[in-house]
Amino acid sequence: MKFLRTALLLLAAAALAPAFAQGDGYPARAVTVVVPFPAGNSGDVLWRTLGESLSKEWGKPLVVDNKPGSGGALGAQLVTKAPADGYTLLHGSSGPIAIGPHLNKNVTYDPRKDFTPIMLVAGVTQAIVVRADSRFKTVQELIAHAKANPGKLNYGSAGNGSTQHLTGELFKQRANVFITHVPYRGAAPAYTDLLGGQVDFVVDSISSAVPFVQSKQMRILAVSTAKRDPVAPDAPTLAESGLPGFDVLGWMGLVGPPNMNPAVRDRINADVRKAMAQESVKQTFAKLGLQAVGGSAEDFRRYIDSEYARWGDVVKAAGIKPE
Template sequence: MKQLVGFVVGILLPGLILMAGGISNSALAQAWPTKPIRIVIAQAPGSATDVISRVVGNQLSVSLGQPIVIDARPGAGGVLGTEVAARSAPDGYTLFMGNNSTHGSNPAVYAKLPYDAIKDFAPISFVASVPYVLVVDPKLPVSTVKEFIALAKSRPGKMNYASAGNGSTHHFCGELLKSMTGIDIQHIPYKGSGPGIAALLGGEVSMMFSNVADIGSQIKAGKVRALAVTAQRRSSILPDVPTMPEAGLPDFEVTSWFGLLVPAGTPSPVIGRLNAETIKVLRRADVKATLTAQGLEVAPGSPEQFAAHIQSEIARFTQIAKAAGIKAE
């Protein structure tokens, strides 16, 4: 009899535990959130990542009924902030606005990172994308990519470019340009795209690649000169600026993108609710109009779609980095 009881318990107990866990998760999804939420970003305040996080966060705060704060942790080309998010408790109270640097170029060019971009995160939804643009100091006597390349070749090692840090996509773009054209320009890494743009505006560097959302207003004000966007079609807010293919570099295509993630291990019901609420927010006409005005193309989707995008981006960046010999310094 004791053996029979032991056998039955052995069969039923695991199932009962699983059922209890399911009830717990369901209750968690209904009760969550019960306190403020933070969105960690790996870029500086004022960056496109920051602006997008605030636009999305403000509306998510309304739909979730809790305050959402932006926690900016810039530095090391996005590595510092990404590690902070990866090491946070997987309880639904820390979100991360990842991008093409944190989940694209960094894993491709750093030999070792303090986190795994795939295993340490659970995707929520892709948010939006925008092309990069090659911009130069307006005092330079160039108005096209061809003229810039010619000038750089006439001054080997004497010109420089800014980036948002070692391993950032800005850095990746600069090294890709060097590899494709044979120019010799020096890399000057800054702690974020904002400081890099400030360096360009102050005449400390000759050029940089910046995403259109970050530097569109400075281009329109004539503070920097745009030579080409790194996409197959022109930007909606910079219609007069040619694409890299139009400028003579048909294989130069790098897009800046943004998406929400959470630390791996976050309960699936919370991920499901976050995905649903994020899609609702991004489909709102006013939110879409705000982001589109920054040159962004809004494209929310499922966690599975975003996961596939991240994997394909890391693979693509890795392939290009190997071919061009691009490494984080």
């Protein structure tokens, strides 16, 4: 009799295996996405918007949990220690995933090993922004002046270790110029000093720059991506401006704790793609200046590896020391 019961249990488990293999039992309860930045941040808005569609699809709520601190490292660290059941996920972006580990001594995780990549969701173009009355009309003019006057120009960013900062450093390396970096606590004070003439240009996300451009206070000299951005189609790319191959995207994705079930991972990937197809989500992407990306979990894994290596090289070449 005991043997018979064991056999029946094994048969039942085998019958259920295909369903679990497809992630069909997921989610059975609320799913939390940790956003390692304050409420109102673009990542916060992104997941609250996607959460509406995903909650309807799942019949279970998606909860956004803001855990700011250490440039995103605090929230990221929490997720690495969460159960690998798919119920605690992370809004992973270029800062805490690809850049922060090279600059922040408090980062104890390895983004290539300590997360399960799920999807590269979206990206935002970076831009070189000057005042409307700046002497520089093109990037070539800016580079020529910087070469003739090493150390005399400066640029502002949203802070040390930000995607904007590292984009500026990569620009300097590719252009072979010496320009002083001035870090700010966010983009707003950087723009204030740009308008006041304290910095010569700002490197920032194009979505933040466009309102100043529309009000005729500033101009975009160039954008960081390989192709022109539809948000500012008249702005040339840095590749068009004499730096061939320059291609930088400030990106946002979804990752989970290490060793997640591949079936659950792929189920989440498919459902996020479905949510991204919703018209309301597309409208939010447009308002935030985001480009939808998508792709498989393996695509995202390879992308994280390449971004981690790329920004590590930039940090090393710039001589930036971890803090």
